[in-house]
Amino acid sequence: MRLSNAFLRRIAQLATAVVVGVGAVALLPAPAHAATVAFAKESQWSSGYVGKMTVHNPSAATLTSWRVEFDLPAGTTLGSYWNANMTREGGRFVFTNMSWNGTLTAGASTSFGWVASGSGEPQGCTVNGAPCSGPPAVDVTPPSAPTNVHFVTGSFTGIVWSPSTDDTGVVEYQIFHRSTQIATSTTTSYSMPTPPPMVTTYGVRAVDAAGNISPFTPLHVGQLPDSTPPTAPANLRIGGMSPDHLTVRWDAATDETFLVGYEIYLNGALISKVGGTSGYVPFTSFGIYTVRVRAWDASGNFGPYAQISIAIDPPPPPPAR
Numbered sequence: 001m002r003l004s005n006a007f008l009r010r011i012a013q014l015a016t017a018v019v020v021g022v023g024a025v026a027l028l029p030a031p032a033h034a035a036t037v038a039f040a041k042e043s044q045w046s047s048g049y050v051g052k053m054t055v056h057n058p059s060a061a062t063l064t065s066w067r068v069e070f071d072l073p074a075g076t077t078l079g080s081y082w083n084a085n086m087t088r089e090g091g092r093f094v095f096t097n098m099s100w101n102g103t104l105t106a107g108a109s110t111s112f113g114w115v116a117s118g119s120g121e122p123q124g125c126t127v128n129g130a131p132c133s134g135p136p137a138v139d140v141t142p143p144s145a146p147t148n149v150h151f152v153t154g155s156f157t158g159i160v161w162s163p164s165t166d167d168t169g170v171v172e173y174q175i176f177h178r179s180t181q182i183a184t185s186t187t188t189s190y191s192m193p194t195p196p197p198m199v200t201t202y203g204v205r206a207v208d209a210a211g212n213i214s215p216f217t218p219l220h221v222g223q224l225p226d227s228t229p230p231t232a233p234a235n236l237r238i239g240g241m242s243p244d245h246l247t248v249r250w251d252a253a254t255d256e257t258f259l260v261g262y263e264i265y266l267n268g269a270l271i272s273k274v275g276g277t278s279g280y281v282p283f284t285s286f287g288i289y290t291v292r293v294r295a296w297d298a299s300g301n302f303g304p305y306a307q308i309s310i311a312i313d314p315p316p317p318p319p320a321r
Contacts, residue, residue, distance in 0.1 A: 034057070034058060034059045034130070034134060034135060035055060035056065035057055035058075035059075035063055035066055035104075035127045035128055035130070035134075036055075036056050036058060036127070036132060036133060036134040037053055037054065037055050037056070037068055037125060037127045037132035038053070038054045038056070038132075039051065039052070039053055039121065039122055039125070039132075040052050040054070041121075042113070044119070047117060047118070048115065048116050048117045048118060048119075049115075049116050049119065050113060050114075050115055050116075051113055051114050051115075051116055051121075051122075052111055052112075052113040053068060053095070053111060053112055053113065053122075054109055054110070054111040055068065055104065055109060055110050055111065055112075055127065056104075056108075056109040057104035057105070057106060057107065057108055057109070058107070058134070059106060060106045060283070060284065060285050060286060061106065061314075062103060062104070062105050062106065062314070063102075063103065063104040063105075063108075064102060064103055065096070065097055065102040065103075065128075066096070066097050066102060066104070066127060066128060067094065067095070067096045067097075067127065067128055067129075068084075068094070068095045068096075068112075068125065068126070068127050068132070069089075069092050069093065069094050069095075069124075069125070069126050069127075070092065070093055070122035070123060070124055070125040070126070070132075071091055071092055071093070071122070071123045071124050072093065072116070072118075072120050072121075072122065072123070073118075073120035073121075073123065074120075075118045075120060076116055076117065076118030076119065076120030077116070077117050077118060078093060078114045078115070078116055078117075079114070079115040079116070079117060080114065080115050081095070081112065081113065081114035081115070082112060082113055082114070083098065083101060083110070083111060083112035083113065084096060084097065084098060084101075084112035085097075085098065086114075092124075093122075095112055097110075106285075138210075138242060138244070138245065138280075139167065139168050139208065139209070139210035139212065140210075140212070140245055140272075140279075140280035141166070141167050141212060141272070142166075142206075142208070142212040142213055142214050142215075142272060142273070142274050142275070142279075143164040143165065143166035143170050143206035143207070143208050143212065143213075143214040144164045144165045144166070144206070144214060145164065145205065145206070145214045145215045145216065145217045145261075145275075146161040146162060146163065146164050146173065146188070146204045146205070146206055146214070146217045147161065147162045147164075147217065148160075148161055148162040149161040149202075149204050149217045149218075149219045150219065151194070151219070153194055156189070156191065157191065157192070157193065157194055158189055158190050158191040158192045159175065159189065159190045159192065159202060159204065159219060160188060160189045160190075161173075161188050161189075161204050161217065162188065163188050164206035164214055166206070166208045166212075167208075168208055168209050168210065169208060169209060170206045170207065170208055171186070171207055171208060171209050172184050172185065172186050172206075172207050173185045173186075173187075173188070173190075173204055173205065173206055173207070174204070174205050174206075174207060174213075175190045175202065175203070175204055176202065176203045176204075176205075176216065177200065177201075177202055178200060178201060178257075178258060179258075179259070190204075195221055197222070198221060198222060199221065199222040199223050199224075200221050200222070200223060201218050201219065201220050201221065201223050201257055201258040201298055202218070202219040202221070203216035203217065203218045203219065203258055203260070203298075204216065204217050204219070205217070205261075205275040212274070212276075213274055213275040213276035214261075214274070214275050215260050215261030215262075215273050215274065215275045216258070216259075216260045216261060216275055216298075217260075218258050218260060218298035220298065223257060223258075223298070225299040225300075226256065226257050226297075226299050226301070227299070227301065228255075228256050228301065229255075229296075229297065229301035229302055229303040229304075230253040230254060230255040230259055230295035230296065230297050230301065230302075230303035231253045231254050231255070231295070231303055231304075232253060232294070232295070232303055232304040232305065232306045233250035233251060233252065233253045233262065233277070233293050233294070233295060233303075233306040234250065234251040234252075234253075234306065235250060235251040236248070236249075236250040236291070236293055236306040236307065236308045237249055237250065237308065238289075238291065238308065238310060239278075241283065242283070244282065244283055245280040245281065245282055245283055246280065246281050246282075246283050246289065246291075247278065247279075247280055248264060248278065248279050248280065248281055248291055248293065249277060249278045250262075250277050250278075250293055250306060251277065252277050253295035253303055255295070255297040255298075255301075255303075257297055257298055257299065258297060258298040259295055259296075259297055259298075260275075260295075260296055260297055260298055261273055261274055261275045261295070261296065262274050262275075262277075262279070262293050262294065262295050262296075263293065263294055263296070263302075264279045264280075264281060264291070264292075264293050265291065265292040265293070265305075266281040266282070266289065266290070266291055267288075267289065267290050268290075279293075283312075286312050286313055286314045287311070287312065288309060288310070288311050288312075289309065289310050289311075289312065290307065290308070290309040291307065291308050291309075292305040292306065292307045293305065293306050293307075294306070
Protein backbone atom coordinates (compact mmCIF):
# COMPACT_ATOMS: atom_id res chain seq x y z
CA MET A 1 0.00 0.00 0.00
CA ARG A 2 1.15 3.55 -0.61
CA LEU A 3 -0.20 6.97 0.25
CA SER A 4 -1.47 8.64 -2.92
CA ASN A 5 0.02 11.97 -3.89
CA ALA A 6 -3.48 13.38 -4.11
CA PHE A 7 -3.89 13.31 -0.34
CA LEU A 8 -1.34 16.12 0.15
CA ARG A 9 -4.05 18.68 -0.58
CA ARG A 10 -6.29 17.00 1.99
CA ILE A 11 -3.42 17.07 4.51
CA ALA A 12 -3.10 20.83 4.08
CA GLN A 13 -6.83 21.26 4.72
CA LEU A 14 -6.66 19.05 7.82
CA ALA A 15 -3.60 20.84 9.17
CA THR A 16 -5.36 24.19 9.06
CA ALA A 17 -8.32 22.70 10.92
CA VAL A 18 -6.24 21.33 13.81
CA VAL A 19 -6.26 23.79 16.70
CA VAL A 20 -4.79 22.07 19.76
CA GLY A 21 -1.08 21.24 19.96
CA VAL A 22 -0.43 20.63 16.30
CA GLY A 23 2.54 18.39 15.61
CA ALA A 24 3.88 17.59 12.16
CA VAL A 25 1.94 15.84 9.42
CA ALA A 26 4.03 12.88 8.35
CA LEU A 27 4.17 11.16 4.99
CA LEU A 28 4.14 7.51 5.99
CA PRO A 29 6.15 4.70 4.47
CA ALA A 30 3.82 2.10 3.05
CA PRO A 31 3.32 -1.15 4.97
CA ALA A 32 4.36 -4.37 3.37
CA HIS A 33 1.75 -6.20 1.35
CA ALA A 34 0.90 -8.92 3.82
CA ALA A 35 -0.44 -12.26 2.69
CA THR A 36 -1.02 -15.64 4.28
CA VAL A 37 -1.26 -19.12 2.78
CA ALA A 38 -3.11 -22.14 4.17
CA PHE A 39 -2.54 -25.72 3.01
CA ALA A 40 -5.16 -28.49 3.01
CA LYS A 41 -5.51 -31.98 1.57
CA GLU A 42 -8.77 -32.05 -0.35
CA SER A 43 -8.58 -35.80 -0.79
CA GLN A 44 -6.00 -38.53 -0.29
CA TRP A 45 -5.32 -42.20 -0.92
CA SER A 46 -2.58 -44.67 -0.11
CA SER A 47 -0.12 -43.37 -2.73
CA GLY A 48 -0.93 -39.67 -2.95
CA TYR A 49 -3.29 -36.78 -2.38
CA VAL A 50 -4.83 -33.64 -3.89
CA GLY A 51 -3.33 -30.55 -2.27
CA LYS A 52 -4.81 -27.07 -2.10
CA MET A 53 -3.13 -23.77 -1.18
CA THR A 54 -5.33 -20.78 -0.37
CA VAL A 55 -3.68 -17.36 -0.67
CA HIS A 56 -5.41 -14.72 1.48
CA ASN A 57 -4.92 -10.96 1.67
CA PRO A 58 -5.72 -9.94 5.27
CA SER A 59 -4.54 -6.34 4.88
CA ALA A 60 -6.42 -3.19 3.90
CA ALA A 61 -4.27 -2.78 0.77
CA THR A 62 -4.67 -4.48 -2.60
CA LEU A 63 -2.21 -7.29 -3.30
CA THR A 64 -1.16 -7.14 -6.96
CA SER A 65 0.77 -10.42 -7.26
CA TRP A 66 1.81 -13.43 -5.21
CA ARG A 67 4.59 -16.03 -5.23
CA VAL A 68 4.40 -19.14 -3.06
CA GLU A 69 7.47 -21.33 -2.49
CA PHE A 70 7.91 -24.55 -0.54
CA ASP A 71 9.85 -27.81 -0.30
CA LEU A 72 8.52 -31.35 -0.28
CA PRO A 73 10.14 -34.19 1.67
CA ALA A 74 11.97 -36.95 -0.17
CA GLY A 75 9.60 -39.50 -1.66
CA THR A 76 6.89 -36.97 -2.61
CA THR A 77 6.61 -35.44 -6.08
CA LEU A 78 4.07 -33.24 -7.85
CA GLY A 79 2.17 -34.18 -10.98
CA SER A 80 -0.50 -32.01 -12.51
CA TYR A 81 -1.35 -28.59 -11.04
CA TRP A 82 -3.86 -25.79 -11.73
CA ASN A 83 -4.66 -22.10 -11.15
CA ALA A 84 -0.97 -21.13 -10.95
CA ASN A 85 2.29 -21.21 -12.87
CA MET A 86 4.90 -23.61 -11.47
CA THR A 87 8.69 -23.67 -11.78
CA ARG A 88 11.48 -25.42 -9.89
CA GLU A 89 14.37 -23.57 -8.25
CA GLY A 90 16.71 -26.25 -6.99
CA GLY A 91 14.61 -28.43 -4.75
CA ARG A 92 11.93 -25.77 -4.17
CA PHE A 93 8.58 -25.61 -5.88
CA VAL A 94 7.62 -22.08 -6.91
CA PHE A 95 4.02 -21.18 -7.73
CA THR A 96 3.13 -17.74 -9.10
CA ASN A 97 -0.20 -16.21 -9.94
CA MET A 98 -1.90 -16.43 -13.31
CA SER A 99 -2.86 -13.22 -15.13
CA TRP A 100 -6.40 -13.43 -13.75
CA ASN A 101 -5.85 -14.29 -10.06
CA GLY A 102 -2.87 -12.17 -8.99
CA THR A 103 -4.80 -9.15 -7.77
CA LEU A 104 -6.42 -9.67 -4.38
CA THR A 105 -8.35 -6.79 -2.87
CA ALA A 106 -8.54 -6.37 0.92
CA GLY A 107 -9.88 -9.57 2.48
CA ALA A 108 -9.94 -11.53 -0.80
CA SER A 109 -8.56 -15.03 -1.40
CA THR A 110 -7.70 -17.33 -4.27
CA SER A 111 -6.43 -20.90 -4.42
CA PHE A 112 -4.35 -23.24 -6.51
CA GLY A 113 -3.73 -26.97 -6.27
CA TRP A 114 -1.87 -30.03 -7.41
CA VAL A 115 -1.83 -33.81 -7.39
CA ALA A 116 0.99 -35.32 -5.31
CA SER A 117 2.55 -38.74 -5.46
CA GLY A 118 3.51 -39.60 -1.89
CA SER A 119 2.20 -38.34 1.44
CA GLY A 120 4.69 -35.53 2.21
CA GLU A 121 3.30 -32.04 2.92
CA PRO A 122 4.82 -28.65 2.04
CA GLN A 123 7.68 -27.45 4.25
CA GLY A 124 9.37 -24.06 4.58
CA CYS A 125 6.48 -22.31 2.90
CA THR A 126 6.85 -18.61 2.02
CA VAL A 127 4.60 -16.13 0.24
CA ASN A 128 6.23 -13.09 -1.35
CA GLY A 129 9.31 -13.87 0.73
CA ALA A 130 7.53 -13.95 4.11
CA PRO A 131 6.32 -16.96 6.14
CA CYS A 132 3.04 -18.39 4.86
CA SER A 133 1.59 -18.12 8.35
CA GLY A 134 1.93 -14.33 8.09
CA PRO A 135 4.24 -11.88 9.86
CA PRO A 136 4.73 -12.38 13.59
CA ALA A 137 2.29 -10.45 15.72
CA VAL A 138 3.62 -7.15 17.05
CA ASP A 139 3.14 -6.61 20.78
CA VAL A 140 1.64 -3.12 21.11
CA THR A 141 0.08 -3.46 24.57
CA PRO A 142 1.88 -1.89 27.53
CA PRO A 143 1.89 -3.61 30.92
CA SER A 144 -0.47 -2.46 33.64
CA ALA A 145 0.94 0.00 36.13
CA PRO A 146 2.39 -1.52 39.33
CA THR A 147 0.05 -1.36 42.31
CA ASN A 148 0.44 -0.98 46.06
CA VAL A 149 3.74 0.92 45.81
CA HIS A 150 4.99 1.83 49.31
CA PHE A 151 8.01 2.17 51.58
CA VAL A 152 8.90 -0.57 54.07
CA THR A 153 11.45 -0.58 56.89
CA GLY A 154 12.88 -3.33 59.07
CA SER A 155 14.83 -6.32 57.83
CA PHE A 156 14.36 -4.83 54.36
CA THR A 157 14.24 -1.09 53.80
CA GLY A 158 13.14 0.27 50.46
CA ILE A 159 10.25 0.43 48.00
CA VAL A 160 8.04 -2.57 47.30
CA TRP A 161 5.05 -3.06 44.99
CA SER A 162 2.63 -5.61 43.59
CA PRO A 163 3.51 -6.92 40.11
CA SER A 164 2.18 -5.55 36.85
CA THR A 165 0.40 -7.78 34.36
CA ASP A 166 1.25 -8.08 30.67
CA ASP A 167 0.21 -10.23 27.73
CA THR A 168 3.79 -11.36 27.07
CA GLY A 169 5.50 -10.74 30.40
CA VAL A 170 7.19 -7.94 32.33
CA VAL A 171 11.00 -7.95 32.01
CA GLU A 172 11.88 -5.11 34.38
CA TYR A 173 10.66 -2.25 36.54
CA GLN A 174 12.13 1.24 36.39
CA ILE A 175 12.35 3.33 39.56
CA PHE A 176 12.45 7.13 39.26
CA HIS A 177 13.03 9.95 41.70
CA ARG A 178 11.09 12.85 40.21
CA SER A 179 12.27 12.97 36.57
CA THR A 180 15.48 10.92 37.04
CA GLN A 181 15.74 7.14 36.76
CA ILE A 182 17.66 5.82 39.75
CA ALA A 183 17.40 2.05 39.30
CA THR A 184 15.92 -0.95 37.54
CA SER A 185 14.67 -4.14 39.14
CA THR A 186 13.59 -7.54 37.88
CA THR A 187 11.79 -8.17 41.17
CA THR A 188 9.03 -6.23 42.90
CA SER A 189 11.29 -4.35 45.29
CA TYR A 190 14.11 -1.82 45.38
CA SER A 191 16.44 -1.51 48.36
CA MET A 192 17.27 2.03 49.46
CA PRO A 193 17.84 3.91 52.72
CA THR A 194 14.91 5.63 54.37
CA PRO A 195 14.78 9.07 52.70
CA PRO A 196 15.40 12.08 54.93
CA PRO A 197 12.52 14.43 55.69
CA MET A 198 11.72 16.17 52.43
CA VAL A 199 8.95 16.86 49.91
CA THR A 200 9.37 14.73 46.81
CA THR A 201 7.91 11.91 44.69
CA TYR A 202 9.18 8.53 43.55
CA GLY A 203 7.62 6.43 40.79
CA VAL A 204 7.70 2.85 39.51
CA ARG A 205 6.74 1.68 36.03
CA ALA A 206 6.89 -1.67 34.18
CA VAL A 207 8.54 -2.58 30.86
CA ASP A 208 7.72 -5.66 28.76
CA ALA A 209 9.86 -7.63 26.31
CA ALA A 210 8.72 -5.53 23.36
CA GLY A 211 9.75 -2.31 25.10
CA ASN A 212 6.20 -1.18 25.89
CA ILE A 213 6.16 0.95 29.04
CA SER A 214 3.38 1.22 31.60
CA PRO A 215 2.34 4.47 33.27
CA PHE A 216 4.03 5.22 36.58
CA THR A 217 2.57 4.54 39.96
CA PRO A 218 3.74 7.49 42.08
CA LEU A 219 4.89 7.32 45.69
CA HIS A 220 4.66 10.65 47.51
CA VAL A 221 6.98 11.68 50.31
CA GLY A 222 5.37 14.68 52.01
CA GLN A 223 4.11 15.81 48.62
CA LEU A 224 0.75 17.57 48.65
CA PRO A 225 -1.53 17.46 45.60
CA ASP A 226 -1.04 20.32 43.16
CA SER A 227 -3.44 21.88 40.66
CA THR A 228 -1.01 22.71 37.84
CA PRO A 229 -1.40 20.39 34.82
CA PRO A 230 1.48 19.12 32.70
CA THR A 231 2.39 20.83 29.45
CA ALA A 232 1.22 19.40 26.12
CA PRO A 233 3.47 16.81 24.46
CA ALA A 234 5.53 18.44 21.69
CA ASN A 235 6.36 17.37 18.15
CA LEU A 236 3.62 14.75 17.89
CA ARG A 237 4.26 12.63 14.82
CA ILE A 238 3.36 9.34 13.19
CA GLY A 239 6.64 7.59 12.58
CA GLY A 240 5.82 4.30 10.94
CA MET A 241 3.19 1.93 9.61
CA SER A 242 2.54 -1.80 9.70
CA PRO A 243 -0.36 -3.78 8.26
CA ASP A 244 -2.20 -3.37 11.58
CA HIS A 245 -0.87 -0.32 13.44
CA LEU A 246 0.48 3.21 13.15
CA THR A 247 3.40 4.13 15.42
CA VAL A 248 2.93 7.41 17.27
CA ARG A 249 5.81 9.35 18.87
CA TRP A 250 6.18 12.67 20.66
CA ASP A 251 8.56 14.71 22.79
CA ALA A 252 8.02 14.56 26.54
CA ALA A 253 5.67 16.88 28.39
CA THR A 254 6.87 18.51 31.61
CA ASP A 255 5.27 18.77 35.05
CA GLU A 256 6.21 20.62 38.23
CA THR A 257 5.86 17.52 40.46
CA PHE A 258 5.74 14.12 38.74
CA LEU A 259 4.49 13.12 35.27
CA VAL A 260 2.72 9.74 35.40
CA GLY A 261 2.00 8.96 31.75
CA TYR A 262 0.13 9.70 28.56
CA GLU A 263 -3.26 8.87 27.07
CA ILE A 264 -3.42 8.10 23.33
CA TYR A 265 -6.69 8.70 21.46
CA LEU A 266 -7.67 7.80 17.90
CA ASN A 267 -10.65 9.59 16.36
CA GLY A 268 -11.95 10.42 19.84
CA ALA A 269 -11.59 6.93 21.38
CA LEU A 270 -9.05 6.18 24.13
CA ILE A 271 -6.63 3.54 22.77
CA SER A 272 -4.00 3.12 25.48
CA LYS A 273 -2.17 4.61 28.45
CA VAL A 274 1.63 4.53 28.32
CA GLY A 275 4.57 5.71 30.38
CA GLY A 276 7.00 6.44 27.55
CA THR A 277 6.94 8.82 24.60
CA SER A 278 5.62 6.41 21.97
CA GLY A 279 2.67 4.12 21.39
CA TYR A 280 0.42 2.62 18.74
CA VAL A 281 -3.00 3.17 17.22
CA PRO A 282 -4.77 0.56 15.09
CA PHE A 283 -4.75 0.83 11.30
CA THR A 284 -8.01 -0.66 10.06
CA SER A 285 -8.82 0.91 6.69
CA PHE A 286 -8.23 3.88 4.46
CA GLY A 287 -9.52 7.22 5.68
CA ILE A 288 -8.75 10.05 8.09
CA TYR A 289 -6.85 9.32 11.31
CA THR A 290 -6.85 11.95 14.05
CA VAL A 291 -4.48 11.16 16.91
CA ARG A 292 -4.49 13.08 20.19
CA VAL A 293 -2.08 12.63 23.11
CA ARG A 294 -2.18 14.24 26.55
CA ALA A 295 -0.14 13.84 29.74
CA TRP A 296 -1.31 13.49 33.32
CA ASP A 297 0.53 13.94 36.59
CA ALA A 298 0.63 12.38 40.06
CA SER A 299 -2.18 14.66 41.27
CA GLY A 300 -4.50 13.57 38.47
CA ASN A 301 -4.18 16.79 36.47
CA PHE A 302 -4.47 16.34 32.71
CA GLY A 303 -2.58 18.61 30.35
CA PRO A 304 -3.73 19.94 26.96
CA TYR A 305 -3.85 17.66 23.95
CA ALA A 306 -1.35 17.50 21.15
CA GLN A 307 -3.08 16.52 17.92
CA ILE A 308 -2.23 15.41 14.40
CA SER A 309 -4.43 14.28 11.50
CA ILE A 310 -3.51 12.35 8.39
CA ALA A 311 -5.46 11.05 5.42
CA ILE A 312 -4.56 7.59 4.07
CA ASP A 313 -5.93 7.00 0.58
CA PRO A 314 -6.08 3.70 -1.31
CA PRO A 315 -3.56 3.24 -4.11
CA PRO A 316 -4.71 3.83 -7.69
CA PRO A 317 -6.02 0.81 -9.58
CA PRO A 318 -3.42 -1.22 -11.47
CA PRO A 319 -2.94 -0.18 -15.11
CA ALA A 320 -5.03 -1.96 -17.70
CA ARG A 321 -3.28 -4.89 -19.30
